[in-house]
Amino acid sequence: MTEKLPEYKIFAIRYATRDARRADHFVGGDPHDGPMPMDYFTWVVVGPERVFLVDTGFTAETAARRKRQFLRCPIESLRHLRIEPGEVTDVILTHLHYDHVGNFHKLPNAHFHLQEREIAFATGRQARYPYFGHGFEVEDIVGMVRLNFAGRVEMYNGDVELAPGVTLHFAPGHTAGLQVVRVHTQRGNVVLASDASHYYENIQTSRPFIAVVDIADTFDSFRKIERLADSSHHIIPGHDPLVMQQYPAPSPVLQDIIVRLDADPAR
Ligand SMILES: [Zn+2]
Numbered sequence: 001m002t003e004k005l006p007e008y009k010i011f012a013i014r015y016a017t018r019d020a021r022r023a024d025h026f027v028g029g030d031p032h033d034g035p036m037p038m039d040y041f042t043w044v045v046v047g048p049e050r051v052f053l054v055d056t057g058f059t060a061e062t063a064a065r066r067k068r069q070f071l072r073c074p075i076e077s078l079r080h081l082r083i084e085p086g087e088v089t090d091v092i093l094t095h096l097h098y099d100h101v102g103n104f105h106k107l108p109n110a111h112f113h114l115q116e117r118e119i120a121f122a123t124g125r126q127a128r129y130p131y132f133g134h135g136f137e138v139e140d141i142v143g144m145v146r147l148n149f150a151g152r153v154e155m156y157n158g159d160v161e162l163a164p165g166v167t168l169h170f171a172p173g174h175t176a177g178l179q180v181v182r183v184h185t186q187r188g189n190v191v192l193a194s195d196a197s198h199y200y201e202n203i204q205t206s207r208p209f210i211a212v213v214d215i216a217d218t219f220d221s222f223r224k225i226e227r228l229a230d231s232s233h234h235i236i237p238g239h240d241p242l243v244m245q246q247y248p249a250p251s252p253v254l255q256d257i258i259v260r261l262d263a264d265p266a267r
Contacts, residue, residue, distance in 0.1 A: 005184040006166040008047040010192070011081060012236070015074040016099075016191045017039035018067070024197060026207045027215065035058040036199075039241045040099050042074040043101070043192050043261070044081060045183050050163055051083060053110070054092045054097025054181055054209055057112040058102035062137060064141055066098070072257070075106040080254055082114060092168065094238075095178040096122045096144065096192035105143065112147060115170060116155040119144060135175070135211060171196045172210060173218025180225055186260035188230035192261075194238040195220045203235060223251065233265055 020038050022030040033099065043054040057074035064070070069186050075085050088107050093114040095098055104112065122141045145154050156179075159169045165184030172178050174195045181192040196205035196218075208218040229235045236243060246266050247259035 006047050006049070006163075006182050007186045008045050008165060008262065009045040010039045010164065010183055010185060010190060010236075011046070011250065012243055012247070012259050013044065013057075013074050013077045013080075014039050014041055014257060014259075016063055016068045017074050017241075018068050018069055020134075025192065025209055026250050027210055027212065030172055037241055038239045039244065040068070041243070042077075042237045043157060043181075043236075044078065045166060045181070045264060046081070046084070047163065047165070048164075050090065051088065052092055052162070052166060052181075053078070053088050053107070054160055054196065055094055056091060056103040056107065058099050058137075062102050068099075070136040073103070074177065075103050077128055077257065078108070078150070081250075090162070092162070092179075092181055093118075093191070094180065095139060095175040095198075097135040097175065097195065100194070101140045101144070101178045102137065104140070104147065107195035111152050111154055112144070113156070113168065114144075115177035115179050116157050117166075117170075118151075118175060118179075119148075121176035123156075132135070132213065134177045135199065169224065170223075173216075173222055174198075174212055176213050178221070180228070182228050185260075187262060187264055188234060189228065190234045191225050192198070192234060192236050193225050196225055197235070197237045198239040199237050200240050200242060203262040204232070232266075236261055 022036040023033045042057045045052040059159045091110045161167045167182045168179045198209045203222045249255045
């Protein structure tokens, strides 16, 4: 008999935003061009026994350099959830792009879980090409190498269970070693797709986001995510402002800052 899986809460922290247009977000552009802003998130998975931070966002300095509108430090924002940064022991990195792995230095007691293929690519021969290299901050990548030498990076090759009800799934395409996170919640299995699908529309209309390492893998990862999630309403894209509109804030003071993804979305 299988034991009943624990139910986790999931919080999305919106920490930055930028204006953009529809044509910026789809391979081949979009015939109906118009505004399509991009939000930036980190996610927190809270279980009865363990807490997992999923991605760490970027710093105010990186935001200024890349002209993103920085709203709040994603690590400081953990305190809204009564989590001290020094208490975080497990960070899942979906991939190593600058908007997902900055701030690692603010988590002194964390171990970082990522796919070996991701760091192999980011330290490999093709990172020299600006098309790929632009998505990484070299200091983030060097920082991960240092953390690995300090014994604080857990690397995987493929799908893995981190805890009962929290599993990592290899879903490459946007990057070489991207992983998504499946979490068991009160409403079933939710998949944090991160940049395997930046927007709902990428996966729903099978149109990959414009930044891509392998377009064929991207399509396969769309289908894998659909199999992993209990329904299309259980898939959380990585950058879609609709997430903030569809899910409730955990309390009125956290409106527009944090939403709960283990709650049912508004339809
Ligand atoms: Zn990315």
